[in-house]
Amino acid sequence: MHLVIIGNGITGVSCALAVRRLRPKARITLVSDETPHHYSRTALMYVYMGHLRPQDIKPYGDWFWPENRLELVHATATALDTARKTVALSNGPHLAYDQLLLATGSVSRTFDWPGQHLTGVQSLYSLPDLEQMHRHTHGIRHAVVVGGGLIGIELAEMLHSRGIAVTMLVRDAHYWGAVLPPAEAELVDLQLRQHQIEVRYRTGLAEIVGDADGRVRAVRTSTGEEIECQWVGLATGVAPNLGLAATCPALATDRGILVDEYLQTSAPDVYAAGDCAQLRQPAAGEVPIEQLWYTGRMQGETVAHTICGQPTRYRRGPWxxxxxxxxxxxxxxxxxxxxxxxxxxxxxxxxxxxxxxxxxxxxxxxxxxxxxxxxxxxxxxxxxxxxxxxxxxxxxxxxxxxxxxxxxxxxxxxxxxxxxxxxxxxxxxxxxxx
Ligand SMILES: Cc1cc2nc3c(=O)[nH]c(=O)nc-3n(C[C@H](O)[C@H](O)[C@H](O)COP(=O)(O)OP(=O)(O)OC[C@H]3O[C@@H](n4cnc5c(N)ncnc54)[C@H](O)[C@@H]3O)c2cc1C
Structure with missing residues (x-):
């Protein structure tokens, strides 16, 4: 069996390792356009803050992949043909698969704000994003972070660690309003105040203003305020990455790639798991799209069993x-x-x-x-x-x-x-x- 996995994040790698255990002889190829090797996305902030070096967030050494006969391909998968069972790559011949796992993760969401393409405006999702943030925040005085969720506060903490003044724009009346009860949000707000992060609640982004060189100079808020800044972090959520799925009409998608409880897509021998997958019928009270590290790992390990001929339903258990x-x-x-x-x-x-x-x-x-x-x-x-x-x-x-x-x-x-x-x-x- 040749298993091709698109994406070397936690989902793709967890599946690859589980398949290697279950099927010692299987051929396994991992394709990723982000980095040649898997790394821990959740630890990106600690690299910026200087607590870890880039090599410290690679859970496996370079020897690990050949030792476990996991073939790594550093390329973008540009098109999927489920009838021929092939994946086209940006920099090489087509890859033929027997089974395919789409573990393409998420993309940062933005909302077409005027000025969002100016230099010094970005989201944080990938290692290249981190490198860009590193370059564009060097020596700056003031940054604005748009969004009051987990990535928003991570960005605030990262910038604060380098002595950069931060203003956060939060649309809700309190921090992470869709998730935290007000009492807990108040405790987070206290942390923000104690770390001199200015927060504008009930405030959105209206426009990003540039200078003559095409670099961000200020933001205008929904309340009409202009805040001078040299960098803007957009932390307004993520959405499933449907880039590759969109090239294949046989794959049913909604907000994510639609999968059944075995994480099987609408195309034979094609599975999707992790951030990019959307469960057609989530259990009562559960969300159809799970965008967490440990759920990616669980989904990757679960789908490995089905791929290896042991059909296994995905059951997350309590959130x-x-x-x-x-x-x-x-x-x-x-x-x-x-x-x-x-x-x-x-x-x-x-x-x-x-x-x-x-x-x-x-x-x-x-x-x-x-x-x-x-x-x-x-x-x-x-x-x-x-x-x-x-x-x-x-x-x-x-x-x-x-x-x-x-x-x-x-x-x-x-x-x-x-x-x-x-x-x-x-x-x-x-x-x-x-
Ligand atoms: C800054 C940050 C901090 C986070 N912190 C936490 C946390 O503390 N706790 C937590 O639970 N979750 C956290 N998350 C979320 C968590 O990291 C994700 O849920 C998880 O990484 C998703 O794993 P995945 O393998 O499904 O996708 P990803 O990790 O996104 O991996 C998908 C990979 O596929 C590649 N890819 C996509 N399309 C193609 C293509 N066509 N060709 C080739 N390669 C392709 C992408 O470039 C990417 O490298 C954080 C996320 C971010 C961005």
């Missing part, structure tokens, strides 16, 4: 995500929407220092089953929460065993009693209201 907002760590398990859903309740505890908080959501009508947790500045154990969420453990039982989920016994010795007291009072108050 999980983590991030760091400057010094504030954030973990979330299960579902904790920005606004409580009907039939859901929430208990929230926050330390007076505003650097630690815990929120637990549950459904009173379903035996008080926990539905999600947000932990800010407190580390929780993944496997413990996964078990509670899978089994719908009642919130009272979770409170009795809360120490089990905690990573930091010292923190819990000091604060567990306070957290339990506060949550018990909130539960009692809820009972009286109902």
């Amino acid at each position: 999980f995500n983590s991030a760091k907002f400057f010094q504030l760590e954030y973990q979330t398990y299960g579902r904790v929407p920005a606004i409580l859903e009907l039939g859901e309740e929430s208990c929230y505890w926050q330390h007076p220092n505003a650097r630690q908080a815990l929120r637990i959501n549950f459904r009173p009508a379903q035996n008080h089953a926990v539905t999600g947790v947000n932990a800010m500045g407190i580390r929780q154990r993944h496997e413990v929460w996964e078990g509670w969420l899978r089994t719908g453990t009642p919130v009272q039982e979770v409170l009795r065993q809360l120490g089990k989920a905690n990573f930091d016994p010292e923190f819990f010795r000091r604060h567990e009693a306070d957290i339990i007291r506060s949550f018990t009072q909130q539960l009692a108050a809820l009972r009286t209201t109902h």
